[in-house]
Amino acid sequence: MTDTAEKVDYSATLYLPQTEFPMRAGLPAKEPEIVARWQKMELYKKLRASAAGREKFVLHDGPPYANGNIHIGHALNKILKDVITRSFQMRGYDSNYVPGWDCHGLPIEWKIEEAYRAKGKNKDEVDINEFRRECREFAQGWIDVQSAEFKRLGIEGDFENPYTTMAYHSEARIAGELLKIAKSGQLYRGSKPIMWSVVERTALAEAEVEYAEVESDTIWVKFPVSPNALRPNQHGEPVSVHNGQKGDLRGAFVVIWTTTPWTIPGNRAISFSSRFPYGLYEVETATNDFGPQPGERLIFATRLADEAAAKAKVTFKFIRDVAPEELAAITCAHPLAGLGYTFDVPLLDGDHVTDDAGTGFVHTAPSHGREDFDAWMNAARELDARGISTKIPFTVDDAGFYTEDAPGFGPSAEGGPARVMDDNGKKGDANNRVIKALIDANNLFARGRIKHDYPHSWRSKKPVIFRNTPQWFVYMDKELGDGTTLRSRALSAIDQTRFVPAGGQNRLRGMIEQRPDWVLSRQRAWGVPIAIFAKEDGTVLVDDEVNARILDAFEKEGADAWFAEGAAERFLGKTYDPSEWKQVRDILDVWFDSGSTHTFTLEDRPDLKWPADVYLEGSDQHRGWFHSSLLESCATRGRAPYNAVVTHGFTMAEDGRKMSKSLGNQVFPQDVMAQSGADILRLWVMNTDYWEDQRLGKTIIQTNIDAYRKIRNTIRWMLGTLAHDKGEEIAYADLPALEKLMLHRLAELDDVVRKGYDEFDFKRVVRSLSDFANVELSAFYFDVRKDALYCDAPSSLRRRASLHVIRKLFESLVLWFAPMLPFTMEEAWLSRNPEAESVHLEQFPEIPADWKNEALSAKWAKIREVRKVVTGALEIERREKRIGSSLEAAPIVHVTNAELLEALKGEDFAEICITSDIVVDGSEGPSDAFRLDEVSGVSVEPKLAEGTKCARSWKVTKDVGSDPDYPEVSARDAAALRELGFKA
Template sequence: MTETAAPAARDYSETLFLPVTDFPMRAGLPEKEPQILARWEKGDLYRRLREKAKGRPLFVLHDGPPYANGNLHIGHALNKILKDVITRAKQMDGFDSNYVPGWDCHGLPIEWKIEEQYRAAGKNKDEVPIVEFRQECRQFAEHWIGVQAAEFKRLGVTGDFADPYTTMAFRAEAVIAAELQKFAVSGQLYRGSKPVMWSVVEKTALAEAEVEYQDYQSDTIWVKFPVRNTLQISDYTSGTLLPAVKGPVFPARLTGASVVIWTTTPWTIPGNRAISFSSKIEYGLYEVTEAPEGNWAKAGDRLILADKLADEVLKQAKATAWERRAAVPAEVLAGLVCAHPLAALGYGFQVPLLDGDHVSDDAGTGFVHTAPGHGREDFEIWTHNARALAARGIDTAIPFTVDDDGFLTREAPGLEGRRVITDKGEKGDANGAVIAALIEAGALLARGRLKHQYPHSWRSKKPVIFRNTPQWFIHMDRDIAGAGDTLRARSLKAIGETTFYPPQGQNRLRGMIEAKPDWVVSRQRAWGVPIAVFRHRETGRLAPGPEFDRNDELIGRIRTAFEAEGADPWFTPEARERFLGGLVNDLDAWEKVTDILDVWFDSGSTHAFVLEKRPDLKWPADMYLEGSDQHRGWFHSSLIESCGTRGRAPYDSVLTHGFVMAEDGRKMSKSLGNIVAPQDVIKTSGADILRLWVVTSDYADDLRIGPEIMKTNAEAYRKMRNTLRWMLGTLAHHDPAAEVALADMPELERSMLHRLWEVGEAVREGYAGYDFKRVVNALMNFMVVDLSAYYFDIRKDALYCDPHSSVRRRAALTVVDRLFDAIVTWLAPMLPFTMEEAWTLRHGDPERSVHLELFRAPDAAWRDDALAARWARIRRVRRAITGALELERAAKRIGSSLEAAPVVHIADPDLLAAVAGIDLAEIAITSGVTVAAGEGPAAAIRIDEVAGVAVEPARAEGRKCARSWRITADVGSDPDYPDLTPRDAAAMREWEARRAAA
């Protein structure tokens, strides 16, 4: 007898509507992104964006120009990605959001690089014609503009890179010069002499925005200024003032006394002209009663000190005993005049004492050595008291004791030729020479060293000095148009009218403007826009200027030449004749100003030659966006320049971001090996991963980046990508003609559309408030929790196994289609490469870029709060079931959840009502569920998160469907398909009929 083999089980996989997609699980972004970039370039996506947006309202984010002198760092990437996210989002929100990138090209860093090349080649800069030198600077900037533009585009930044703006463009240089001339004509520009921060290494004045504070070890000295005269005397016994007395008359107790000062800049002693004190501080006369042999402080020394600091000073002076002899009231101090401690070297002038608010008794001696040529506060108190000092016969001229190269001048007698700072930025011999002179004069009380924060040039990284130099300034407090309309008042008003993100940026900028001295706009270099004015040698009148009657002609000549040739003509020998010839009778009486403009004036003028000149933009901008340091930089200079020439800020809002730190919170540095370069991230992970880091960070504060942080972002990206991949695969079976109307959809689908509406509101509000972290978190949570782990998990059975005509299946496909379009458009500004890839695969047209689409706004009809509340309760019951099944699976009592058919006991009446009429087996992905009212047996499983629900595990009874793997008692009830459920049998009939018809 021959045995017959049992028929083999049929493979039903070909009959399932399983996901089909070419969207790979592994993104391969480093390889894929350049391909997408090339497609954008070939298809001229930027031009198509402009055409698509024609006629829409403009949204203008004006680009703050980065400096064209090197490869991009991570701060550049953060900045440009934020700008790109905003402009893309505004474009997709219905605006014409044109992004025009720009570059800062003038200034010391580029000039410094060319000089370095000269030094390496043995060339002397001074022997090269200045126009030729400027051409080399221009070529250097052009090279780096090209490099940076390519790197910005690789980040996914879309903008007008074919026609960017640069501060060195001829048209730009012409406008910058004209903007400065507006200040000259209005009388706001003047030439003055004030202490400025000066870089000996770079041989130019620096603005506050061009310095950084680093640790520096200074020589510190305590110096005695002998009291020589008083013009008013206090009766110490009665506390009353006696009439003013002329001549060398002293209160008896001050005979032989000295006022003691403390300073960290001994080299400024030759520039001392006064001593500042505070009427709010209590002072006393102290006498040294014991001191070591040979000590600088000697027994019998009588020293005037702040009471709070006296003991510390005398300890520093190594005195071993001292006594307080008397109080020294402020009224007495106000009348004192001291001798300069180096009087024997030629400093024979009187040194008055001045009452100043800047003096404190926190450190030092309670007195401030005041050198008006070497500090802002020193200068201010000296000039404030100048008239009164002159009336007392004191010379109020401010000396120039230090030259451009850091050498002490002949106005520092006995010390001429000593150097404060060398060409290399190292400490010179001036401090040592001054200290030696003070010792020789018996004026040094003590000395020491102090490590503290000191200003350094952020370019050369070398210390700067404060020195009095002739410079060009713009008045902050001069009345412009009457009624107190000063540049400071205008700027402060404009700040109040500007929206700040985050809001605290407003107070920061306001504080800087409130305290800002007159703006120093001149630099003593070659590569930049000149201060294009002429100055009358005798009268100081300016041309153009308020007293020059042919301003329009002169300004027109300069502008025409600059537009055609750039600013180079100003630097030629014939410039005076070319521009001023024929406009004045005495040409030789006028001198051409040779200083160039501070680069912050250049960038502060970009609104004038970009926003006002391009028809595809507008003035003012909707937004300026930069790092928080630009409160003292570009936000600051743009505000002042625009308020001075136009009366308001060139922006309606300001957004600031923090700095990028290493993963452990430390500053990035080569020595620590913790620098994260954007190029390296792109090479290993792709630009979209870097962009995801930006939008998931709280950019308003300092950000951190490092390997572990990037791993976290890569994992989050992977989860979102897998969700997109599943949707793409599922939508391969979507037929738009077979979509299901909202009213005909099952409740689950309608509840998911409501949830999509909720997420859409969060996305809309997040983008509107530039809160990208909120947007991406809302979408990530939605995709991972609501979709992948819930809705898609539930609907996989219906989508894969239901008959082709099933309403449930078609409704689910309809919802997945809406989900896909909404999510991809909402994420497109943040992850432009990935969303472009997904969108192209979905819609099958490479020319149909997602970035040409608008955000998919959820239909208001999707909102159903009552339905959402019901399904929130159903999800709680589901959570109780899945929690129980997780425990059963862990105990290995079941494998798949389809092996289970639990009994669910519900004591909570609201939860019990919510699940009425719902197929809980479908929602919990089990083969069956029995619902029972009540608490349930004690042995039932309960989880803390869901009170009032107990789950009694039970295995499903019946046979396993060969197609859907559900275990039910009705498997085999259809004789044509003995191994299937009735639902799967019906699906097979449709499938076979469709195949036969095909």
Template sequence: MTDTQPGATTERDYSNTLFLPQTDFPMRAGLPQREPEWLKRWEDMDLYKMLREQSRDREKFTLHDGPPYANGNIHIGHALNKTLKDLVSRSMQMLGYNAAYVPGWDCHGLPIEWKIEEQYRAKGLNKDEVPVNEFRAECRTFAEHWVDVQRDEFKRLGINGDWANPYLTMSFDAEATIASELMKVAASGQLYRGSKPVMWSVVERTALAEAEIEYQDYESDAIWVKFPVATQLWADQAPEEKLLDASVVIWTTTPWTIPGNRAVSYSSRIAYGLYEVQSAENDFGPQPGEKLIFADNLAEESATKAKLTFKRLADVSADELGAMTLHHPLRGFGGGYDFLVPMLDGDHVTDDAGTGFVHTAPSHGADDFEIWMAKGRDIAAKGIDTTIPFTVDDAGFYTKDAPGFGPDAEGGPARVIDDKGKKGDANQRVITALIAANNLFARGRLKHQYPHSWRSKKPIIFRNTPQWFVYMDKDLEGKTLKSASPADSLSPGGEGWGEGAFATNSGPDTLRTRALTAIDATKFVPPAGQNRLRSMIADRPDWVLSRQRAWGVPITVFVNSETGEILKNEAVNARIVAAFNAEGADAWFAEDAKQRFLGNDVPDTENWTKVTDILDVWFDSGSTHAFVLRNKEKWPDLKFPASMYLEGSDQHRGWFHSSLLESCATNGFAPYESVLTHGFTMDKNGFKMSKSLGNTIAPQDIIKKFGADILRLWAATIDYAEDHRIGDEILANTVEMYRKMRNSFRWLLGNLAHYKPEEAVAYADMPELEKLILHRLAVLDGEVRAGYKAYDYKRVVNTIANFMNLELSAFYFDIRKDALYCDPISSQKRKAALTVLDQLYSCLTAWLAPVLVFTMEEVWLERNPGETSSVHARTFPEVPSEWRNDGLAAEWAKIRAVRRVVTGALEIERKNKVIGSSLEAAPIVAITDPELAKAVETHDLAELCIVSAISTQLHTFSSQQFFSLDEVPGVQVAFARAEGTRCARSWKVSPEVGSDPEYPDLTPRDAQAMRERVAAGLSV
């Protein structure tokens, strides 16, 4: 039986007497044109509010939105991220939770400020000549524009959320809470002002955090530099003659840091030797007879670099190195390098590369700074100045602390990096000076991964600057993390730590230990994210909070200009928070801000200085839990901590990281219970998308061509935990998957036009085939729920798609077409099939609603045209436990195995054009496997194989041709044509056609169907 009848063997056309599918559901989706209609429908009914009201008493599941940056159209990464978040929220809502979702935006920071500065430069204006709050107002307007643009683009993806009431880091209440969180950190003693080497963007004129750094290929100048031995100042014994005319050799890829050198580090775990030059073939550098000290493992490699041959003279012990002092390699240059350089034993020194010695410039490296500070007392005790120089300014120029290269130098100060991120002349001028001092051992170039600003894409430098930090390792005096879950009642913006957040114990309580403890209590999807975040927290330095910019939340503290003490005054803090709530952070920059906030509560106001730095934007976004999740008045359906944070894997160093530190600093625990990460979207060839490569794929273009549901289906079927691909072929496969599912729904809807709820058949009265399908629904119910709970959308969609294609379209639907189209009105089989179709419709529309949000609404409304609610207001249907029947499924697995052999045999005959339709066949089946024979003996095998007749036997074929399958042993099929006449209505071939004189061209079943139609007054 087929859906269409191209011709009949009799003159009469019975097609209008069949129960053929009837539906207006179009085969062609037209998603780009129709999806906006459903968006408007949801907006008109206020679907988000409807869901909140109907689920207010349910358990809360809160996915907290990591804020995208408001500075441009969304890209494919945004689309994937937001779709995954929507899949989580929608599926948890349909699993029975109150899954509120509040979208948000990150609105402060350098990229927006940089755009406004570009506009100023284009007009010949100087940002610094404009009142700061006028400049900030322009930044705010810019961010507002892009928030509106991105909101429309996200809504077009079908994302359901509180779009009318999102959170913005630049809203006044948010700025007030961010400032409040910062003041909590200050009040707890975790905030301090220090001078450390930080990552500095010359292009952007600000300090950067690790989260704002990416590593790119870069070619650096590499130099090997000689530090002549001066004396063994710290040794009790007399100077070793063998070392007094020797030099220690270092290697560095930052020649510009040599003026900042103050020490050389070695390792007592490494073997060192004294080497003498035997021959030299270089234009500069060591000559025969010079003595040099190297790590033994690196001496020969270093000699090759300088085109030398060496002779090893003696061991050099760690004690000898520790007692040694060196001359600066620029001694005599510029009049500023005539100081002694100590040797420091450092754990960071290895003999993997270089020379086994590390040039130590505490102004320009974290390890350099740490060892200089750790050895400070010893260095000072020997009369060496421990002052850390500021050799490079914010624009990348040398300062007066780099004599001979700074403002006093001939030709002006050398520059490390210029405003466009290009190398300046600093490296070459230092190299030239080293050659003149006869202290350059060798030079070269090295291609390696070097830190660049995430935003400007330009290289950064490390420079010592005064900044505001949060301690990672300061013991907070006995306050430590409870093992119990935090309460959900912490008040937004409240003072103190949050009642019940801490318990006292004897162990150290630091921000690092809190964060590591919190990581261990958090679920990570995939699990590898836990170790990644843990390793970052375990190794990270103190958190740099300050930025030297204008657009952001200021560091709202006052500092005593004499003592450096931070003001801790609750009344002052309260005034700041109140002003920010009313006016925003601009209040801090008003002319009267200092007196206004200090008021009469602080004596000697002239001794207190208002800090003008702004906060790192990661502190802004890291504080979102405080002004979103804990804001019960504004968003009562959210919970704190959040059930989940979900972002790309790069956010282990970004939002996951800063949110963890901020919440642990102010609450003592993580702001999330679970963390889900996804990979990055590559092009079809696996390359990173780039405008310069021309391989970007915009989500807007996909939606315009295919519709948002196709993009959502792609997102749900990739392995999102890994980096993944998108391209024309991949999208074509997604479209094909969608087309098959849509056609299945179209067939379902068409047949359900004949379904009458009052004629539904009870489970106990159903044929086995219907019970089998209901069993499969019961099994799928568990698999779908488990898949959604595990956030495994690929498994969910593939499970459903395979069921629809292989078990429904290619099996159940195919078999039941005959009964559904041709059976009499009274047929129990037909009614049972329609009952099962109704259950299939109910389950499938719900299970796929989180993925195909538009199409499932269309399918739902096609059957419920006057519906005022939505498919998305449903929960997943409760499937009766009695439907689960594993014994029945096992028996039907045997029946389907036999059927597979029969259909395989018929396919050969069809391909050879022996038959056109399987109804022309009456195959003979030999079943020698007794279990298979028993399984099929009580079933209408002809109906199941969609043939007009079938016969079975127990012996094998001897002379006839037969067909078999290796995977189904014990079954053979021989082809035979069906005997009799073809029924003009059902097209079955049967000798019974003509046995009913009233309908001589029909089978008895079809004749009875005609009689019932006549009795019912239906068309005949």
């Protein structure tokens, strides 16, 4: 070898990868550039134009609240939506995403009030429409902020024309939906106990409440059995006779237990259960400062008597059993009768009563509990027949003070009215004053403290109370003229809806089955008004001309028109007297707003359709948006506004705890994007079982960064290799078997990808594609074909066929990944196709059905089993430093398994194993040959390749120097150099 020859550089003769697609992604800097490019080229408009005339696929956006920066839950939610809409757009649909915002409601109103208080201003002294204007501006400011943050996540949609519940047209449509419900007779004014926020001075829906542990006063209260309480049965016999035993219940006490002492003034009944036994007990000893004394007789559920006795520090003597018919026959005096509570307190049989805690008797205050109210109303006819008034008192006002319906504690009481709760959500003096009055009346059995979950407003984080107030409701069980009720319509619609995951169906069904009538009214200022007129008795004015005037004004001026001076006269016209028909000043529950979005978005926009194909939100929306949308649509249209409901869980910290500021374990999407990029965040979402609660933290982010790098490196290698691609198409019949195998895998993946996107199973899609890229391409196919791709002559069919297939692989993977990793795949696509506009304007690849070849796949599965034993043997040789690379080896492979041996026939197994040579025989290998337990019938003897190392391909062959013009290279490489016109 001459000195000159030693210096020959053959690297320039190799088809090594060449690309400007960087190994380091630099996503935090690159992604904003791509967002700016999309905006400049008006990608959204191009998407709509390209999809014109296609079948529509519509995901309707559940509106986030326009109040604050987005958090990780927003990011999860919007990424999932974006992947769905992009995947359907790239599969032949017109999949238009229209973002929306919920703009009305207490949180925004509260922010404006806070600003007022900071400036010493009084909200009540400001014109209501001026106040509403400030709320509107506040909401718009946050819509602008959140829009920019969503775009930074890679979300593509109509951000120039989103829907908002505060748009004039939206407000008109929301009011119109309410008027439809009123016209159909489903709206009524009623008096029921509802959850009330004293702090916020408004009614709350279940969806606006969260539960937190509190410590409460708990009391056991004695209700004296009235002397004239016992009635004879149908045979004229005394009901007090039980199983032949005589025992007079008169003079005894029924004992109840409650965690809300302040509701005792609202007590009107006691509930018991005929499902379990009760007994009459007499106090034998007592060691208490107050409460029952020896000789007193009390009635308890049998199972709970001993526990109750311990609470009062007494011992009991059992007298006799008390039958259910006896309990139903008696009435009691109110424990505070001396303060003016002089009515009878009946006993009612109730299914809601249990004997797992308390006394077996439930204090029933229909003003302060839903079950109490239902028990009272269910017994109303019987109570009326017994001469017991069924009027429900209003014992507590909107500020938490007792009213005159609570004698001894209201405005005329000594010391003024007691208060249940103050403006800051702190406990008032009501409990203590009621407990003292019970002690003074000798009717407190025992008292204590208990920790339990209690409802709080999710906005103010303060406890709520149940109080009876006049509100506007929608009937759940009123017959609607077609044999259905709102409840039956909603349940039927649930049965016709697809749920992902399937468990969401039972969850929503259970809520609809159990829910009370829908309370619509809120006592606030910022929202769509309940735009109706009503008489004092609750009669609603139904007049099409009046309604038309209202809706026309709302379209032109927004809902502010309702609050303008002279609004009543303007809308009523000359036909109705404003003194008779009162203008309702309450606003609608914001869940009615969001539940109506399908009307002014899906129905009114020509680029969308009704019903939506899918709604997607967090699992809490079974009681929120899914719920209210279902009820509103069933009330006005008889069916759900969606065909499918997809739910996701919530994001927890890495250790499984809830993210919170106090724990310092929050992950902010803005931080992840700034440090790692939005595509990393998106890949995390794709890799989660999103329908369950997910976890996120530094380690999980790093895991996804590592996974991303592998995907990017695979794409980068393909781009570099395709730099030498001439775009030549090779007929399928002419392809080598290995290339046909790769096309078979593409055909299989096409099924997986399309099915996964259809079923919203993104984890299956991303895992399948990632595993294919990492295991089957990078670690197998590319590895095997690198020698041919880098070293073969330009005319080589093997090389040209491989480029043809890599082109198909690149196009398929980039297009399939594009909905999930839109920034990276855009960058890759434009790197390969600089004249293209965007990868997102492309469609998923059309994969020919005849690419599927199960027989070929089965054969190559056997080949790869044998290959696994060879690579295992060579790995030991490398580890022991007996070889530097597999090209230094020429192993002998012994295959006694006939099927495996047959599979190897006709294949260049040395190339497949990336060795310079290989020998395959059908004999049993020596005892010290390498074997793998999981592959029977295969053994490998590692051997060194014989010959000389080719200076160009690094293969060790015996034909190096056989071509005198190229003395340092193999015959294959010499032919390639000659074809390339290279002179040594």
